[in-house]
Amino acid sequence: MxxxxxxxxxxxxxxxxxxxxxxxxxxxxxxxxxxxxxxxxxxxxxxxxxxxxxxxxxxxxxxxxxxxxxxxxxxxxxxxxxxxxxxxxxxxxxxxxxxVTDATADIAMTLMLMTCRRAGEGERMVRAGEWAGWHPTQLLGMHVTGKTLGVVGMGRIGKAIARRAQAGFGMQVVFFNRSTVSDPGGEATQMDRLEDVMAAADVVVLAVPASPQTHHLIDAAALGAMTPDSYLINIARGDVVDEAALITALQEGRIAGAGLDVYEFEPKVPEALCAMENVTLLPHLGTSAxxxxxxxxxxxxxxxxxxxxxxxxxxxx
The missing domain is CATH 3.40.50.720 (NAD(P)-binding Rossmann-like Domain)
Known part of the structure; x- marks a missing residue:
């Protein structure tokens, strides 16, 4: 049968x-x-x-x-x-x-570049007919080459993101993982505390699986450890981040921006996030190839x- x-x-x-x-x-x-x-x-x-x-x-x-x-x-x-x-x-x-490994890592890099270089903001400006032409101080973003990438979750996807950041952009990599990672796949420094990675990184990428242990792993305290000129990228699962705490951190200027492919109450995206120009929002495109x-x-x-x-x-x- x-x-x-x-x-x-x-x-x-x-x-x-x-x-x-x-x-x-x-x-x-x-x-x-x-x-x-x-x-x-x-x-x-x-x-x-x-x-x-x-x-x-x-x-x-x-x-x-x-x-x-x-x-x-x-x-x-x-x-x-x-x-x-x-x-x-x-x-x-x-x-x-x-x-899913490489495709998801690619989306992480897409979000990092779009957010740090303000590409989404610029694309919206052009489509709205508001671009008056090039000038020296227009949409100045962060040059990612040589910066420090923090990876939260150094599994298959985390390692793939780290490789791309190192080989493509000469970034230094620090990471947090609950267990010891003997071979992170390149020169990367494991830190004992999540807060240390959040504080050290210019860009933090979340690559942990969703589980009871990772629910709201990125809460107000973790976001508070980040610097005002740093960026958060989430390609993991939406509920890894306390979305309300992220919105507050963005509104208060405690971090520079965020790039999100996943959301806590997906497909619902808070209006507060949609209203912010320094936030890149994708419709869960991680494996969309x-x-x-x-x-x-x-x-x-x-x-x-x-x-x-x-x-x-x-x-x-």
């Missing part, structure tokens, strides 16, 4: 074709997260589900004996899935690490295939 698979959002054609070659596939047409009722039904009616960000499989949605035996998450972050509750109910959980999304999907399908073939899944969480 061919396993029934629910794909919760439209995916690239290449991925859908690969899934249909192995499973009886149902694709949900909406691009919004599953409702609680939809999640409960999915677990009862399908042998497998390929969910993604926003599909909040909390502990209370798992029935005692679900038909579904695997959630093959599309994405590396899986904080929207209660993996402990899933496994207690007999449901395997996998993700797609590795595929055709090849990357295809690779993520193929990795999810490979996890599903391995599971139903009776082997060990390549990427358990």
């Amino acid at each position: 061919v396993p029934r698979l629910l794909i919760t959002r439209p995916l690239p054609d290449k991925v859908v074709e690969a899934a249909k070659a192995r499973f009886e596939v149902t694709i949900r047409s909406e691009n919004t997260p599953l409702s609680r009722a939809e999640m409960v039904s999915a677990l009862e009616e399908f042998d497998a589900v390929l969910p993604t960000l926003g599909d909040a499989f909390s502990a209370d949605v798992f029935p005692q004996a679900p038909r579904c035996k695997i959630l093959a998450n599309f994405g590396v972050g899986f904080n929207h899935i209660n993996a402990v509750a899933a496994r207690k109910a007999g449901v395997e959980v996998t993700n797609t690490p590795g595929a 055709q090849e990357v999304r295809e690779e993520m999907g193929m990795m999810a399908v490979a996890n599903l295939a391995a599971f139903f073939d009776g082997g060990q899944v390549p990427n358990p969480v």
Whole structure:
């Protein structure tokens, strides 16, 4: 009997074709997260589900004996899935690490350059017809070459960001990580305290996974350690930052600016952030490249295939 698979959002054609070659596939047409009722039904009616960000499989949605035996998450972050509750109910959980590393690191560099060089502000000026021509003191930003980058979370993505900053811009790298990193992938200095990294860096990039331990890791105290001419970049998860504290720090001029690809209550973005010219806002573009999304999907399908073939899944969480 061919396993029934629910794909919760439209995916690239290449991925859908690969899934249909192995499973009886149902694709949900909406691009919004599953409702609680939809999640409960999915677990009862399908042998497998390929969910993604926003599909909040909390502990209370798992029935005692679900038909579904695997959630093959599309994405590396899986904080929207209660993996402990899933496994207690007999449901395997996998993700797609590795595929997202370089694309997410690229977005970090994009945000750093856009924010420090005031590119978003300048683009809005041109589109509004307000540009009167070049002059020597127009939109003066921070020259990032040779500056100090602080990385919070030196995993795959953190290391990829550090490599780009060092090789492309000659930046010095300091970082905070809860565990000791013996090989940061280049010349980088690990600091014992988060506040020390925040204080030392001209640009701080957040690259930690979302977890109870990292919720509001960047709070008022952490932001208070930054200098008034420094910038915060977040390509991790929105709730790593206390958004209200960030808004206050920006409004009071305690940091120079911020570049955000993720938000605490995504997709809701506070009007206060939208109103600030020194803030770059992207719509969660971290992995938004055709090849990357295809690779993520193929990795999810490979996890599903391995599971139903009776082997060990390549990427358990």
